[in-house]
Amino acid sequence: MNHALFSLTGRLTRRDFALTLGVISGGVFFVMLALCYLLFPLTASAAVGFFRDSTEVFFTVYIAAFLGLNLLLYALIPPLAIPAVVRRLHDLGHGGGWAAPILLLCVPVLLLMLLPAYIFIGIINETMGPSFPFWNGTTEAFASAVVTSMGILLLLFFLLFLPLACWLGWLFLKKGKPEANRWGDPPVEEVLPPTRAAYFSCAGTVTRTAFIRRSLLLLLALGLVLPPAAQLVLQTIVTVLIVLVATIPETVEILPSIIILLTILPFVLFPLPLLPLIRQRLRTLGHSPYEAFLSFAALLPLLITPLPFARLVLMEGSTVTAGALQSAVDSMIGVPSILLWTLCGILSLIGIIRLLANDDISCRRESSDESEVHDVLPKM
Numbered sequence: 120m121n122h123a124l125f126s127l128t129g130r131l132t133r134r135d136f137a138l139t140l141g142v143i144s145g146g147v148f149f150v151m152l153a154l155c156y157l158l159f160p161l162t163a164s165a166a167v168g169f170f171r172d173s174t175e176v177f178f179t180v181y182i183a184a185f186l187g188l189n190l191l192l193y194a195l196i197p198p199l200a201i202p203a204v205v206r207r208l209h210d211l212g213h214g215g216g217w218a219a220p221i222l223l224l225c226v227p228v229l230l231l232m233l234l235p236a237y238i239f240i241g242i243i244n245e246t247m248g249p250s251f252p253f254w255n256g257t258t259e260a261f262a263s264a265v266v267t268s269m270g271i272l273l274l275l276f277f278l279l280f281l282p283l284a285c286w287l288g289w290l291f292l293k294k295g296k297p298e299a300n301r302w303g304d305p306p307v308e309e310v311l312p313p314t315r316a317a318y319f320s321c322a323g324t325v326t327r328t329a330f331i332r333r334s335l336l337l338l339l340a341l342g343l344v345l346p347p348a349a350q351l352v353l354q355t356i357v358t359v360l361i362v363l364v365a366t367i368p369e370t371v372e373i374l375p376s377i378i379i380l381l382t383i384l385p386f387v388l389f390p391l392p393l394l395p396l397i398r399q400r401l402r403t404l405g406h407s408p409y410e411a412f413l414s415f416a417a418l419l420p421l422l423i424t425p426l427p428f429a430r431l432v433l434m435e436g437s438t439v440t441a442g443a444l445q446s447a448v449d450s451m452i453g454v455p456s457i458l459l460w461t462l463c464g465i466l467s468l469i470g471i472i473r474l475l476a477n478d479d480i481s482c483r484r485e486s487s488d489e490s491e492v493h494d495v496l497p498k499m
Contacts (some may be wrong), residue, residue: 127215130306131206132295138336139203145335147192147199148342152390155462156417159185160424160456190231209302210295224283227276321395324403326478334396340371341392346429349385355379387418400474412471415465424456 124139130140205215265464297305316323318337324334398412 123414125199127202127205128205129176129303129362130210130295130300131203131292132291132306132308133207134308135306136203137291138332139192140200141339142198142332142335143203144196145195145337145339147434148339149335150191151189152338154185154188156386156421157460157467160420160460169314169317182402190228194228197221204290206302207290209300211290211293212296220283220286221425223279227280230272252263314406319392319395321398321402323399323406325396326403326474327400330396330400330403330474337393337396338390341389345385345389352386353381363487387421390415390418397474403478404473406477410470410473413466416466420456420459423459 124142201218204218204221208215208217295305299305311317318333393414394411397414398408401408401410
């Protein structure tokens with residue numbers, strides 16, 4: 120898949136169409152991960168540390184805004200996918216004007232963005248009371264109105280999504296025209312490298328374009344596969360812990376620490392499958408393989424920040440006082456936490472920028488046969 124992601128000329132096969140959409144979706148997912156790992160905890164720590172008096176209202180509004188921002192990122196996928204849809208339509212013998220329906224996929228997501236708006240209005244109504252100009256009823260009446268409107272929006276979501284899903288299925292499954300048309304000759308699909316060599320081997324080299332596309336595709340695949348897998352594993356572990364506590368009551372004191380660790384661990388381990396790809400890229404650039412840890416520096420605060428609270432629960436168990444708990448919380452937030460998140464974020468940013476440097480000429484020649492031609496997805 121050597122074509123540009125956002126080119127409007129030429130034709131696109133079913134496989135390359137799926138790969139292109141995967142790269143675009145992976146890019147949006149990467150931005151969402153950056154928000155979750157860097158921006159959200161950093162700004163949240165700053166809010167708790169410097170605006171403690173208004174923390175309760177601020178956090179609710181902040182979470183609603185964060186949810187809205189993530190939904191807005193999802194809404195960017197259909198417009199970004201228009202060039203790929205146009206080229207896929209060319210392969211089917213249709214003009215690019217038939218790509219317009221994909222923009223309708225933004226509508227359900229934009230409708231879902233009303234939910235954070237409802238949360239925000241509810242908070243303001245609870246805070247300001249009768250003086251709030253947009254709603255002068257009770258909180259219960261507002262909650263009932265929210266439930267009713269969300270039900271209507273959900274119905275509109277399905278009514279709009281099902282026809283669009285059929286249309287997308289036609290784009291994915293319909294075989295392209297075997298003969299040349301006015302948009303060019305039939306596209307030729309390139310031979311792709313094996314999965315293990317492309318994604319899970321530290322040997323070999325990889326060009327910048329191939330590295331970006333493979334990384335985004337792998338991130339997307341991890342985002343689709345790992346959450347349900349992690350949920351299944353965590354449910355099993357929680358069941359075992361409940362049985363353990365019932366058998367040995369003394370273990371109830373360490374249960375909160377274990378739960379905290381199990382909650383955080385999936386988020387820390389989630390990006391680690393990218394390590395072989397990063398090692399390949401560092402080899403291509405002639406950099407030390409230990410630089411791979413720079414890209415994962417943003418994961419470190421996820422392990423360090425909750426340690427005071429976990430240590431407190433582990434040491435004192437059920438006898439934790441309010442003062443000790445507040446002291447542990449204070450050590451998790453404020454200036455030390457802000458400095459830690461900022462430093463680790465800068466280190467990760469430096470590591471990513473170095474990975475995106477121009478290819479060395481000699482390494483580019485060496486890797487041209489295996490990475491430049493077969494640049495995206497492995498043979499399954």
